[in-house]
Amino acid sequence: MTPTIDPLILLLASIFTSNILLSNFLGMCSFISISKDLKAAHGLGLAVIVVMTITSIINWAVYNHILVFFELEYLRYIVFIIVIAAVVQMLEMLIERISPALYMGLGIFLPLITVNCAILGVSLFLQIRNYSIEQSAVYGFGSGAGWWLAILALAAIRKKVDAAPVPAGLKGPGITLIIIGLMAMAFMGFSGMLNVQ
Amino acid sequence: MNLDFLIAPLVVGIIGTVLAGLISLIDLIVNNYGEVKLSINDGKKVVTVKGGAPLLSSLAEHDIFLPSACGGRATCGVCKVKIKSDVGPYLPTELPFMTQGEKQKNIRLSCQVKVKANLELEIPEDLFAIQKYSTTVTSIKDLTPDIKELKLALKDPNQISFKAGQYAQLIIPPYGKIKQFTQRAYSISSSPSDRTSLEFVIRLVPGGIATTYIHTLLKAGDDLELIAPLGDFYLRESEADMLCVAGGSGMAPIKSLLFDMYEKGITKRDVYYFFGAGTAADLFYIDLLKDLEKKWRTFHFIPVVTQMDSNDKWKGETGLVTKPLEDFLAAKIPKQNPKQAYLCGSPGMIDAVIKILTAYEVNKDDIFYDKFS
Incomplete structure (x- = not known):
């Protein structure tokens, strides 16, 4: 059993030092494709926060109370994905009814999240690291917030880069990947401060 | 007997079932919009449907058939309809099919618009005109050894307007070894000026379900249902x-x-x-x-x-x-x-x-x- 980590530290760690995107490189595809537009990036980021928080709690419960009980830990990949897909589906229906405006904003991003590997990654990390339910909730929320922060930062930078004299061959994904690399290096600067592995 | 191997599929199955049940439950509660009225062409026709379903299928339930090649998957862009009520902004799935002019007129893809409240629609009259008619056979007579002329009098509705050259789908009831309803298309041979009856020229196809029925079983006085008018084979205005x-x-x-x-x-x-x-x-x-x-x-x-x-x-x-x-x-x-x-x-x-x-x-x-x- 890992020593209990203070939830606040876990929160800060998951946002900065072990940012799911920039230190684990999970959730890259939507990170690159949706970061063209700041507003869309913001919407997707919010959706990721919500889905990550909820799925990490549910997956923690499913893993520790069902899979462990039946000694079926090896099924976690399948089960986690089923849970994520179902949660996204339910959220989509709820949001559509409760707030059509938010639904229009998130609309196409919500289903996209089902296949966002960062979500599955968080569920797997919290199981590998033996987090408690509180820690899982905090870690899920923190990772989501970290993802949101990273995509907002990237979207903002890309907006600036749009006006910059980028060599023709590097325009688009090329320069974006270089930016992401630089961002990851910047975030690595945090890594000595906290360690939650 | 050791049945341990059943545990894994059972657990996954149960988790899946519970989640699916939850989804259906939420769907039932959340997507319940009650009864909704669709008013078509300034109230010429008003239909009441259960809310929550796409407009295309809601209309089809009431026998109003908008053309749709892809069957509601937003890939053909044919099921366009003008919606006068506010149904929210355009969905990303609709935008590729819309021109600027269409957007100004609020023309939407009916397969993508969900019916959530009372709506006012405009549907081109000739699409609107496609409907089911019940008819009575007035005469069947031989034109050649294998071609018969079939005359039908319209009962309900008792009038039709169509373009010369268009066709009708005759609905052949089950008979003999044929256990289900069969639909076959036949061109209308009478002139559109006769609005109360339709005439067809039908050749016996050996082994054909519909033509065998019409040639051997159908007789004057029988009832026959059909869907009309259909098709884009009609006169194009020209001097040519x-x-x-x-x-x-x-x-x-x-x-x-x-x-x-x-x-x-x-x-x-x-x-x-x-x-x-x-x-x-x-x-x-x-x-x-x-x-x-x-x-x-x-x-x-x-x-x-x-x-x-x-x-x-x-x-x-x-x-x-x-x-x-x-x-x-x-x-x-x-x-x-x-x-x-x-x-x-x-x-x-x-x-x-x-x-x-x-x-x-x-x-x-x-x-x-x-x-x-």
Whole structure:
């Protein structure tokens, strides 16, 4: 059993030092494709926060109370994905009814999240690291917030880069990947401060 | 017996079932919009549907059929409809199919718009006109050994308006070994001016479900249901010379077209009608069209018989229908005149005719056809 980590530290760690995107490189595809537009990036980021928080709690419960009980830990990949897909589906229906405006904003991003590997990654990390339910909730929320922060930062930078004299061959994904690399290096600067592995 | 291996699939199955149950439950609570009224064309027709479903399928439930090639997956962009009520902003799935003008008129893809509140719609009248009619058979008579003329009187609704050349889907009830309803398309051969009855020319196809029923079982006084009017084979306005080619029961839409033109006074165009039949015994409506030829100066009727029996008294053209067509195109119809062609018959005949027409520089866009299939 890992020593209990203070939830606040876990929160800060998951946002900065072990940012799911920039230190684990999970959730890259939507990170690159949706970061063209700041507003869309913001919407997707919010959706990721919500889905990550909820799925990490549910997956923690499913893993520790069902899979462990039946000694079926090896099924976690399948089960986690089923849970994520179902949660996204339910959220989509709820949001559509409760707030059509938010639904229009998130609309196409919500289903996209089902296949966002960062979500599955968080569920797997919290199981590998033996987090408690509180820690899982905090870690899920923190990772989501970290993802949101990273995509907002990237979207903002890309907006600036749009006006910059980028060599023709590097325009688009090329320069974006270089930016992401630089961002990851910047975030690595945090890594000595906290360690939650 | 050790049944441990069942645990894994059972657990995954149960988790899946519980989640699916939750989704359905939420769907039931959240997507319950109650009864919703759809008012079409300024209240000409009002239907009440259960809210929550896409507009396309909600309308189809009430027998209002918008064309849709992809069946509601937002890939064909055909099911456009004008919605006067506010149904929220355009969805990303709709945008690729919308022009700027369409967006200003709030034309939407009906398969993507969910019905959540009362809506006011505008649907083109001719789409709106597609509906189910119940009819009574007034007469069935032999035209040739294997072609019958079927006359139906409309009961409910008791009037129809259609464009000459369009077709109807006859709904054949179960009979004998056929256990389900069968729908088959037949061109309407009567003129649109007769709004209370419809006429069809139906050739017996050996083994055909619908034609066997019509030829052997159906009799005057029977009820028959149909869906009409359908199809985009109809007269295009033009000054061009008109070439009509039909084989056998392909006579039906062409006859409707010609009589419609004559009745409406569209008689300035030169019209050539090549009608092919197997033997002289397979010709029909000849007197009717010869009469029309006498009354209508620019109409030329050229019946053709493929095979001559020794005892036939036929004095007209012989050979395939394409032969006189080629003769006329080569010698009798001025080459410089623009031409429009209307074809109805077997796929083989149509392909052969199209080949000849294109050889004589008739534009492909000016060739309209109705292939038997």
